[in-house]
Amino acid sequence: MNITSIAGMNTKKKTTQGRKKIEIKKIEHLNTRQVTFSKRRSGLFKKASELCILTGAQIAILVNSPGGRFYAFGHPTVDVVIDRYLNNTNNNNNNASSSQGSTSQKLPPPVGEFNQHYMAVSKELEAEKLRREVIHESKASNSGEVMWYEEEVDGMEVEELEEYLSALVELQRKVLVRADELMMIKKAPMFLGPNMSGGVGYSTDVYSTMMMIPPSVMPPAGFDFGFGYNHID
Amino acid sequence: MNITSIAGMNTKKKTTQGRKKIEIKKIEHLNTRQVTFSKRRSGLFKKASELCILTGAQIAILVNSPGGRFYAFGHPTVDVVIDRYLNNTNNNNNNASSSQGSTSQKLPPPVGEFNQHYMAVSKELEAEKLRREVIHESKASNSGEVMWYEEEVDGMEVEELEEYLSALVELQRKVLVRADELMMIKKAPMFLGPNMSGGVGYSTDVYSTMMMIPPSVMPPAGFDFGFGYNHID
């Protein structure tokens, strides 16, 4: 006696074997990869859209497909969210002092979170040092017993930060060197996967936006580090 | 399907009623909304991460929680993707800088050109992967014996690059985590989860980054970055 017999022999033919578990690692087969990209990308946008509606969050998603296409989702708009990100990350301080009065300006050279955070961390490090000094001084004018722990922790923090920062810089250097080496050694011919049939088609909800940027002209051969993409919109 | 269910005599006590279908509209109850935001936000990032790994896509996600917090996901880095988007959107270059902020020309340490190179390296890495893939696939439709050496070398290069990049990002993540920890511990009475302190960090795949930027990362005392972003477009 087995399950099958108990169930009363399902005579219906299985047309598919259903979903299979897959390992999360790069899909080697090109076609499968493209199909998966397509399905999952829309799934991702859908999830984002739901999250926006359900919670009122504001979200921007930028996707560069492996095939060189560009997809974007944004609520209320990609630009709004990115803009806030840049302004937030860069200088969180209010422009209470530095007047600038330009409503709309070009984006400075490609700086980025790295720089910004680097600066933020440096800044924090300075603050830490300062704070440590203060603590040290105030300790002098107190019984000074309560503080030892705090100071210790404080010191560690400062040192750790310093360590990270310098390691960071060092690593940077290595990457640069390595990059240069590689670029000299080879200039591989590029190839873009076979044609995909374009088309986005996503029923957007009320106030989010989604779009697909046309297969920007990535240099077919000879890689170009300049930005060979095109206009969007 | 199991014997019990077949027999129709499931004696197991139901402890919950399981997931319920919900309508996709703004969740009114504050607490429910926050919980949902939290769960779905991480679900979204996970999906994005998988998509990156599976297909090699490059993705950036920016999320403004209704509570005013900022979360970001990026592969290989938020910046890389945003920069590309920006450069596409207004495909023009600008080297405007100078201008205002004369206060502190304290240039960001050695980081200056870093992003450019990082992008270059990332791109090169992608090119390598693609090239390798092409080789691999063409090998399949050939006798496929001639290529092994080339592929091997190729692989080594890719791996080396990956190593550098991931190490870099990892280090970057550490700095961010550290910075955020410091800021949280000292400035905000945030709760600390068992696994992650302060809401930073996510240990998914090789070289994507995720982070949470606290509501306010304020410069301690008069600190000036010397330049600031503005509007885009």
Add this chain to the structure above:
DNA sequence: CACTATAAATAAGA
């Protein structure tokens, strides 16, 4: 692209 069986995500509870 439609379909299905299965894997995953997740709404409620505890």
Add this chain to the structure above:
DNA sequence: TCTTATTTATAGTG
């Protein structure tokens, strides 16, 4: 948080 029952997302196929 962790658990569980369901709803969703999707891998493999035709």
